[in-house]
Amino acid sequence: MTTIAVAGKGGTGKTTIASLAVRYLIGKGEGPVLVVDADPNSNMGQTLGIEVPITVGSMREQGFAGDRDIPGGMTKDQFVEYKMQEALAEGEGFDLLTMGRPEGAGCYCFANNLIRRFMDELAADYRHVIMDNEAGLEHLSRRTTRTTDVLLVVSDAGMRGLTAAARVLELADEMKLDVGRRMFVLNRATPETAAALQPEIERLELPLVATLPEDPGLFEVEVAGRSLLDLPGGSPFVSAAASLFDMIFAAQ
Ligand SMILES: Nc1ncnc2c1ncn2[C@@H]1O[C@H](COP(=O)(O)OP(=O)(O)O)[C@@H](O)[C@H]1O
Numbered sequence: 001m002t003t004i005a006v007a008g009k010g011g012t013g014k015t016t017i018a019s020l021a022v023r024y025l026i027g028k029g030e031g032p033v034l035v036v037d038a039d040p041n042s043n044m045g046q047t048l049g050i051e052v053p054i055t056v057g058s059m060r061e062q063g064f065a066g067d068r069d070i071p072g073g074m075t076k077d078q079f080v081e082y083k084m085q086e087a088l089a090e091g092e093g094f095d096l097l098t099m100g101r102p103e104g105a106g107c108y109c110f111a112n113n114l115i116r117r118f119m120d121e122l123a124a125d126y127r128h129v130i131m132d133n134e135a136g137l138e139h140l141s142r143r144t145t146r147t148t149d150v151l152l153v154v155s156d157a158g159m160r161g162l163t164a165a166a167r168v169l170e171l172a173d174e175m176k177l178d179v180g181r182r183m184f185v186l187n188r189a190t191p192e193t194a195a196a197l198q199p200e201i202e203r204l205e206l207p208l209v210a211t212l213p214e215d216p217g218l219f220e221v222e223v224a225g226r227s228l229l230d231l232p233g234g235s236p237f238v239s240a241a242a243s244l245f246d247m248i249f250a251a252q
């Protein structure tokens with residue numbers, strides 16, 4: 001089983017790349033995949049084309065605040081597990097767990113506590129786990145998740161994205177996250193922009209493993225409100241992403 005966490009500045013392509021990784025794995029017969037949408041600004045339900053019943057964060061508002069809400073005959077753990085199952089959106093070849101919005105003041109205490117306690121059990125039912133994170137790595141804190149095999153940091157072809165990527169990698173070190181490999185991906189780059197950014201990528205010591213081009217097809221799929229699972233294959237972007245995933249999953 002491979003656990004991949006995608007991180008980086010907002011708008012750089014994390015959710016897109018995470019969604020394509022799901023599609024890649026399903027296409028290779030490597031399902032079922034557990035997808036964890038841990039970025040309150042993302043919507044993997046949309047990119048994967050499924051309805052999200054409830055988010056983990058909203059479970060508290062759904063009348064699940066304390067022990068008194070637990071039905072008779074159930075232990076607290078059994079009840080929480082039951083609720084977590086309820087929050088899983090089922091797709092073909094994957095299930096999606098959506099963390100949802102923070103509980104005020106950026107606190108994910110409740111959702112994180114649940115994930116901390118039940119993630120390992122939940123993940124055991126899947127072949128791979130793909131987690132779409134916010135830049136702060138909030139959900140990746142050492143206690144929340146199991147080993148992350150690959151921390152995939154994404155940037156667009158811009159200086160702010162690169163700086164944010166370097167910061168994410170620093171943060172992962174500071175938090176002493178249990179990470180197997182760190183990988184950096186430059187998204188929406190042309191050979192020219194990639195070459196121009198090369199010195200900065202080296203200066204920041206970003207572990208560049210792939211450069212992905214702009215894909216006009218992404219915009220079309222998005223405006224049409226379709227899922228990224230329907231993105232036509234064969235574009236240079238989809239091919240480059242597939243080579244990246246070949247490398248990631250072959251090495252596991
Ligand atoms: N290689 C690409 N070519 C064209 N558009 C892209 C590419 N990567 C991402 N996008 C677009 O950029 C926007 C932000 O991407 P998204 O994956 O949501 O970023 P993030 O999850 O990092 O915030 C989306 O509209 C997406 O379709």
Ligand SMILES: [Mg+2]
Binds near residue numbers: 015016039041043132
């Ligand atoms: Mg996103």
